[in-house]
Amino acid sequence: MKKKLRDMRPVYVVGIGLHRYQRLSETPYVTLGLTAVREALADAALEWRSVESAYTGTALIGMAASRPMLRHLGATGIPMAQVENASASGSTAFRQACIDVASGLTDVSLALGVDKPGPVAMAPGKTRMRDLVGSRVVPFTHFALLTQEYMTRYGVSAQQIAQVAVKNNRNGANNPYAQRQKAVTLEEVMAGPAISGSLTRLQCCPVGEGAAAVIVASDDAIGQLGIDRNRAVRVIASVTRTEQVYRGAKNFDAELTRETVQQAFDEAGIGPGDLDLMELHDAFTIEELLYVEAMGLCAPGKAAGAIAAGEFDIGGRCAVSASGGLLAMGHPIGPTGAGQIAEITRQLRGEAGVRQQPNAKTGLAHMVGVGAVCVAHVLRKGA
Incomplete structure (x- = not known):
């Protein structure tokens, strides 16, 4: 067993x-x-x-x-x-x-x-096997297309999605370890420069x-x-999974996240409503919306409204990316996942200062990697 x-x-x-x-x-x-x-x-x-x-x-x-x-x-x-x-x-x-x-x-x-x-030598490029996409769609274009599809499906505006960057940069401004330490307004986020589609520079992680x-x-x-x-x-769950074939799915990373985080919840004996904070893979603003919905923190299409209501702010029902996330804390690749654990530990100890999520007891760390792989950890205070 x-x-x-x-x-x-x-x-x-x-x-x-x-x-x-x-x-x-x-x-x-x-x-x-x-x-x-x-x-x-x-x-x-x-x-x-x-x-x-x-x-x-x-x-x-x-x-x-x-x-x-x-x-x-x-x-x-x-x-x-x-x-x-x-x-x-x-x-x-x-x-x-x-x-x-x-x-x-x-x-x-x-x-x-x-x-x-x-320089990065990507192994998939050495397989000598061509696919239908190959290098034609770079990551920011991929997520720009997902952004457009999400806006069309749920009637969400580009400004609503950009609020993720406003929230996470506000958190990063209070994090001495963050690469971006400056709060920004929605107008500054939307002002560009545009990277791909509606995604501007501040909606893409450094x-x-x-x-x-x-x-x-x-x-x-x-x-x-x-x-x-x-x-x-205490670390009460540690799960890693790789991508399967998700027939009819528009976003494989979200489906992989759904499976991995659900397994982590099962192993920890908790549900999404038990989380006080979360650090997730928000390399692009749309990812926060897609992943919190995949994890069950809100229904499909409702994440933008939850962000606008402050539900994922520090002090909300679940603080998402209190560190600033990849968007503000930064994404130096190798350290990113370990840095998430450091942030959650600091929060569960009650040592996060002005970024402290009140009465935090349970936290989740979530990362997706090219391949595609997903890793999730659940940590708990005093377990």
């Missing part, structure tokens, strides 16, 4: 750290990554020698990224591995660290995401550089290493 994460040893997030997401700079990736790891170690009040395995999520740096970076913390001989899963690389690295601890292979494990923009680190530990390690149990946040 297949085991769920909750059927295994409890896994807790005990340390989080980030290097601010930013535009491409001369900063070496080693500095980005070490900044995040050192902050996570300090947050957990742990020494590097207590970490027993490490997974580095990265899509753009290249092979063998871990040891040239982590050796500066000490050559302890622990197993290290690189994890590449497109935009879900950091999410998958976190899942691997959780599996290590849940299975008993380790008591303390590190999930690190780090990346710098650069892809820069940065790092995010998460340390997970077992219950035994928390006691033995003197970790503050009151700040430990």
Whole structure:
């Protein structure tokens, strides 16, 4: 019988750290990554020698990224591995660290995401098999078409969809780790420049550089290493799935999200109404609407109205992308999923300051990656 994460040893997030997401700079990736790891170690009040395995999520740096970076913390001989899963690389690295601890292979494990923009060699382009779309529809055009289809089907305006960018940039303005730290008006979002269709620049996420680190530990390690149990946040579900054939579906990513998140809900023993906050893959504004509907937070076609009513604001029934999301926090690829876990942990601890979702107890992290893959995690305070 297949085991769920909750059927295994409890896994807790005990340390989080980030290097601010930013535009491409001369900063070496080693500095980005070490900044995040050192902050996570300090947050957990742990020494590097207590970490027993490490997974580095990265899509753009290249092979063998871990040891040239982590050796500066000490050559302890622990197993290290690189994890590449497109935009879900950091999410998958976190899942691997959780599996290590849940299975008993380790008591303390590190999930690190780090990346710098650069040339990308996409494996699907090397299959030597042509499809009907190929490179003719780039991502922003794909999502511009989905935006137009959504507006036509549900009678939603471009301005209503653009409100996602207003909300998430407002959140990002209060996040010291965000790439975009400036609140914007609807007029500024709509002013352009246009990227594709009705999608303007501020409705598309920035892809820069940065790092995010998460340390997970077992219950035994928390006691033995003197970790503050009151700040430990339990991971109660970890799910990853890949795309199937969805006949008649207009958006495969939404269908994949529906399946993956429902499985995560089932494993956690919760429903969408139990979520206090969520970090999701909002690389383009339309994605937030499509995914919250796919997850069951509102009925199809009703997400724009829920956003206008403030239901997904900080202080609303479920804070969506309190970090600023990919639209404002940024999307440096490798770190993005790990950064989501850091934000949810900070919120569940009650340490998010002006971005704090009141009385937050349960949070969901959701990432989609080219391929297509989807990864979802559910975290709970005091579980």
